[in-house]
Amino acid sequence: MLEVMARADGPIPLDVAFRVAPGQVLALVGPSGSGKTTILRVIAGLWHPSVARVAVGDEIWLDSAKAVKYPTYRRRVGMVFQNYALFPHMSAAQNVMAAMDRADPGEARRILDLVNLQGLADRKPAQLSGGQQQRVAVARALARRPQVLLLDEPFSAVDRATREKLYGEIIALRAHLAMPVVLVTHDMNEAQMLADQIVLIDKGRVLRQGSTAEVMSDPVALRAMGIRELATLLPATIVAHEDDGLTRLMTAGGPLFLPLVAADPGSAVRVRIMAHEVILSRARPEGLSAQNILPGVVVRIVAGQGPAVMVHIAIGGDEIVARITRRAADQMALAPGDPVHAILKTMSVARDHIAR
Amino acid sequence: MPVSRFRRFVLAAALACGMLGAPVVAQDDVPVIAAASDLQFAVTEIAAAFTAETGMDLRLSFGSTGNFARQIRAGAPFEIFMAADEHFIADLHAEGLTKDSGDLYGMGRIVVMVPHGSALIPDEGLDNLAALLAAGGITRFAIANPDHAPYGMRAREALITRGIWDDLQPFMVLGENVSQAAQFALSGNAEGGMIAYALALAPEVAARGRFALIPAEWHDPLRQRMVLLHNAGPVAEAFYEYLQTPAARAIMTRYGFDLPEGE
Amino acid sequence: MDWTALWLSLRLAGWTVVILLPVAIVMGRFLAYRRFRGKGLVEAFVMLPLVLPPTVFGFYLLVAFGRNSPLGDLWQGLFGQQLVFSFQGLVVASVIFNLPFAIQPAQRGFEAVAVELREAASCCGMSPLRSLWQVELPLAWPGVLTAMVLSFAHTLGEFGIVLMVGGSIPGETRTIAISIYDSVQGFDDRGAAIMSAVLVAFSLFAIAVTFWLSARVGRRLS
Numbered sequence: 001m002l003e004v005m006a007r008a009d010g011p012i013p014l015d016v017a018f019r020v021a022p023g024q025v026l027a028l029v030g031p032s033g034s035g036k037t038t039i040l041r042v043i044a045g046l047w048h049p050s051v052a053r054v055a056v057g058d059e060i061w062l063d064s065a066k067a068v069k070y071p072t073y074r075r076r077v078g079m080v081f082q083n084y085a086l087f088p089h090m091s092a093a094q095n096v097m098a099a100m101d102r103a104d105p106g107e108a109r110r111i112l113d114l115v116n117l118q119g120l121a122d123r124k125p126a127q128l129s130g131g132q133q134q135r136v137a138v139a140r141a142l143a144r145r146p147q148v149l150l151l152d153e154p155f156s157a158v159d160r161a162t163r164e165k166l167y168g169e170i171i172a173l174r175a176h177l178a179m180p181v182v183l184v185t186h187d188m189n190e191a192q193m194l195a196d197q198i199v200l201i202d203k204g205r206v207l208r209q210g211s212t213a214e215v216m217s218d219p220v221a222l223r224a225m226g227i228r229e230l231a232t233l234l235p236a237t238i239v240a241h242e243d244d245g246l247t248r249l250m251t252a253g254g255p256l257f258l259p260l261v262a263a264d265p266g267s268a269v270r271v272r273i274m275a276h277e278v279i280l281s282r283a284r285p286e287g288l289s290a291q292n293i294l295p296g297v298v299v300r301i302v303a304g305q306g307p308a309v310m311v312h313i314a315i316g317g318d319e320i321v322a323r324i325t326r327r328a329a330d331q332m333a334l335a336p337g338d339p340v341h342a343i344l345k346t347m348s349v350a351r352d353h354i355a356r
Numbered sequence: 357m358p359v360s361r362f363r364r365f366v367l368a369a370a371l372a373c374g375m376l377g378a379p380v381v382a383q384d385d386v387p388v389i390a391a392a393s394d395l396q397f398a399v400t401e402i403a404a405a406f407t408a409e410t411g412m413d414l415r416l417s418f419g420s421t422g423n424f425a426r427q428i429r430a431g432a433p434f435e436i437f438m439a440a441d442e443h444f445i446a447d448l449h450a451e452g453l454t455k456d457s458g459d460l461y462g463m464g465r466i467v468v469m470v471p472h473g474s475a476l477i478p479d480e481g482l483d484n485l486a487a488l489l490a491a492g493g494i495t496r497f498a499i500a501n502p503d504h505a506p507y508g509m510r511a512r513e514a515l516i517t518r519g520i521w522d523d524l525q526p527f528m529v530l531g532e533n534v535s536q537a538a539q540f541a542l543s544g545n546a547e548g549g550m551i552a553y554a555l556a557l558a559p560e561v562a563a564r565g566r567f568a569l570i571p572a573e574w575h576d577p578l579r580q581r582m583v584l585l586h587n588a589g590p591v592a593e594a595f596y597e598y599l600q601t602p603a604a605r606a607i608m609t610r611y612g613f614d615l616p617e618g619e
Numbered sequence: 620m621d622w623t624a625l626w627l628s629l630r631l632a633g634w635t636v637v638i639l640l641p642v643a644i645v646m647g648r649f650l651a652y653r654r655f656r657g658k659g660l661v662e663a664f665v666m667l668p669l670v671l672p673p674t675v676f677g678f679y680l681l682v683a684f685g686r687n688s689p690l691g692d693l694w695q696g697l698f699g700q701q702l703v704f705s706f707q708g709l710v711v712a713s714v715i716f717n718l719p720f721a722i723q724p725a726q727r728g729f730e731a732v733a734v735e736l737r738e739a740a741s742c743c744g745m746s747p748l749r750s751l752w753q754v755e756l757p758l759a760w761p762g763v764l765t766a767m768v769l770s771f772a773h774t775l776g777e778f779g780i781v782l783m784v785g786g787s788i789p790g791e792t793r794t795i796a797i798s799i800y801d802s803v804q805g806f807d808d809r810g811a812a813i814m815s816a817v818l819v820a821f822s823l824f825a826i827a828v829t830f831w832l833s834a835r836v837g838r839r840l841s
Contacts, residue, residue, distance in 0.1 A: 046738050072741035073750075085739035089757045098753065099743035144744060388788050396805055415789040418801070427786050431686040431701035535804040560806040 002056050002148050002180040006042045008049035013204040014038060020148075020180035020197065027195035027212075028184045035204035036184045037082070040150050043182065044079050045072035056147045056180075078141030079150045083157065084133045086125040092136045093121035099144040111139045114176070116169060131162040135169075149181040155190060164352045167193055171356050188229040192216050192272060193355045200224065217275075217312070217321050219304045230275040230310070231353075232320045238267050246291075246346065252316020253294035257346045261354055272353035278322035279343040280311065282332060292344040296320075298336050301329060313342055387592040388415045388433060390424040392440035392580070393500075393535035394464060394507060394552030397560070398611040399438065402604045403595070410598075412591050420533035422504025428453055428585065435585055435592035440464055440534075440552075441506035442581035449583070458583030461599065462613025466510050466575065467556045469541055469567035470548030478548065478568035482518045488547070489523055498529040498540035498549030506578060507534035511550035513575035541565075553612040580613065620813050623790050624798035631706070631794060632774035635713040636767045639721040642714075643766045647725025648755070652737075665723070668716040677783030680712050704786045709794075712784045713777065717770040724769060728762015729755065761832040768832070772825035775818060 005017040012035050020026040028036040041047040043054055045061065048069065054062040061070045078099075086095050096111055097103040112121050115135040125133055134154055141149060155163045171194065174181075185191055191198050192212055199209040200221050208221030213232070215221060222230050236249040236256055247261040249269070256271070263269060284293060296313040303309045309329050311322045322342060334340065391399045396418050403414045417424075417434070425444045428434060429451070437454075438461065439445050445458045468485065470476045475493050477484040488494055499515075500508030508530070515521040531537030534552045541549025542564045556567045584596050598604055605615075650662060668676060684690040684702045694702040702708040732755050740750040756763070778796045785792030787801060795814055802811035 044738075044742055046741070072738070073744050073746050076744070077742055079739070079742040081735055081739060083735065085733070085735040087736060087739070087754055098740070098745070101744065140739075140743065144742070386790070388791075393804070417787050417789065417793075418805070419787065427704065429686075430681065430703055431691075432704040432786050433701070433788065433791075533804070539804055539806070558806075564806075 004043055005053045006039060006049050007051040012038050014049055015204060016201065016206050018199055018209060020182060022178055022180055024197060025181040025183055025195045026197040026199060027191035028182060028199050028201060029186065029188060029191045030201035031186060034201045036201050037152055040152050040182060040184050043148060044077050044150060045070060045075050076144060076147045077150060078144045078146030080137045080141050080152060080154045082153045084137040086133055086136055088125055091122045091124055092117060092128065095136055096140050096143045099140045108143065111143050115139045130158045131166060134158060134166065147179055149177060149179055151183045153184055160352065167352065167355055170194060189272060189353060192231060192233060219302060219310055228276060230321060230323060231272050233270040234273050234315065234318055234320055236269055236271055238263055238265050238269065240265050251294065252318050253296055257291040258349050258354065259346065267356065269354050269356055271349060273320050273344060275310065275321040275323035277344060277348040278320065280322050280324055281341045281343060284341050285343065290343050291346045294342045296340060296342055298334055298338045298340055300336050301334060313340060386413045386415050387435035387589060388417055389436045390417050390434040391438040392421045393418050393533035394440055394554045395438055396535055396555065397558035398554055398607060402599065402607050405603060406595055406598050410594065412594060414595060418535065420505040435588040436582060436596055437585055438582040440578060440580050442579045445581045445583050453586055455584040455586060455588060458581045459600065460579060460615065461582050462580050462608055463616055464578030464580050465553035465572060465612055466507060466514060466550055466570045467553050467567040468548060468550050468570060469556050469565050471542045471544055471565040474547050476547040478566050480568045480571060486520050489520055494527050494547050496529050496546035497524055497527050498531060498537045498546050500534040500537040501530040501532060505533050507552050510575040510578055514570050517574040557611050620810065621795065621798040624793050624795040625817065627793065628775050628795040631709055631713055632771045634710045635717055635774045636771050638714050639717060639770055640767060643721040643725035643763055646722045648729045650726045651729035666719050669719045673779030674783065676716055677780040680784050703784055704788060704792060706791055709781055709785045709792055712780055713774050716780055717773055720769040720773050721766045724766040725763045728759035731762065732758045761835045765829050765832045768825050768828050772822055775821055
């Protein structure tokens, strides 16, 4: 269990506290300058605010009240820097071995295989692509056998296609991680896809923290982050890949058609459904272009300050959120318990909004 | 640079350092003689003769008398001091830095010397110098620094006696010692200068120009004295004795160092 | 050609470099990484020998450890000989007046090592010493080597301070630069010319090496 508390007045104001269980991923989300990287640096020991406490399991790494302060190199922390900070004069394997207590080339190669860098062990960072460098950085952090894994905007420097691939790999890697993971990102999609817990930060203050599902459907918090980010994750299973370039999936509410998904039939995925892309209808519509029509039941309606309301809809045992105008909700006279259909355009689901 | 190559480089560098050896030079038994610059050629010759005869080595250092006196006071490890002016010896003796009061080894003389092709003509009355000076034909004239070099002091006295010191001042070039003054005087960048007779007699110098002896009455005598310093060892003492042998005296005479009657 | 003087100069330059190497690494690294009040003052102090006239410097050195000074007496008591007019005295003077040549380029070399890399080294569990050996020095070495080359070359050519503090004692303090001076005064132009050519060759070599090394640092920074 990682416990973090940090308070400072300046130069960067901070006031945060959170806990992360082993194997859990916590995302620190906020705009640039909100202090999220600073918090990561506090955990790593690269910065010390006036009042702070960082504890990992039984070890207390930092406690300003008791004047306990472990230097960074004595903390078992694995840090993936935003620009990777790979040692330019060392090969990938040597970079990985640099983090080991005892340099073990065999183990280095094993870890590099784990992050899909087979055969590239002897290349220097300058000879690797951005995505490959990022994976070396992750491998190096893991080689430390860290008690906490810290990722500082690890995907911001790669292009979108690579990013999608890396999301998949990180999610697959999670099975091997028995430690708390703290991820810093400004990308809500990334946070929702990868994290169990989210802490929304702005100007060093916590706006909202809690499980991903809670935070991502909270309009008050999301207002600060951009209300268009409101979304839910709908679990689905891939049934088959059709001839016309679509993939058919099955959800708790019925079939779902999406543009070709790069996974085998039978795989379980989570689909991120943006609230503002969902159209509601009482009756099952006919003659519509939209392929995805999911029957559900209204759970609750949450009004915001603007012209919109959030309608939480149960699809089988899962829940999605639709964001429609209050006028529409009034016109339709929606109320909790009403059966309703959620309509979603196939083309509105982006490729990086689907993950395992 | 890969890590292993870096380490090999460091090891190589360390090995190179090992070859530096101890910083102490094992030459403590070869004495250093401090001699006034005018003795540059004379003492070199005498020292060579000494080494040839006895097999004992010497180290020679030439410079301005005043400078050496200062260095000796500051603890410089010279074992014999051959000064161009006995006053410096007397002072050091009074401070207990010498073995005794030393011995006179010759009377120094000064000359006016000009390089070949100079507009200046050397004559013992310095008439040509005065005339050329009055006509504005002098750009530079070199002497040793009168502040600490005896030959510089005597040059000044002679020029004062002749009455052209003040007029010559703006064109004066001062050498650190009389050797450097000679160097300046004969470099072609000056019309000439006033230097030591002993230097002018040396073949290397004589070949570069012409000179005329300045009357001895125009300046205080250059009573050149030598002394064994308090830390002098047996080799130094041997050389000191050798300097007073007929063979050495003959060389001295050849360089214009006569001993006054009765000394 | 005064081989004794050349060998003396090489030994003087060599010892200067040996002593200044750890100084350059420690001080260069310290000034590169730390920001503190009064840092400008320390840097200016290190620069001082660069701008001070050599004779002023020589004068102060004589005052500081000549005969009858506390340091001079201490040395005399410990080693039985004077610090001035000795090779050891030249080494002491040389180490001091080469400080700017040793520390500044080393500092630039360490500044070229990105802060992130040092932080990454810490996160990899490297103690500061291990980080210095495995990460920082392999990256900063062009700066450190430039510092040593410059100090070496500068010592070979140093004249005024050596003359004031050491005199011109053959085999002890008569460096090749002084030997050239003595040769000119002694009307030995040929000897002076040969020794000057040797020194010029050394200096050109030092410049060439320094340029090559700066190019390497430049490439690394970009």
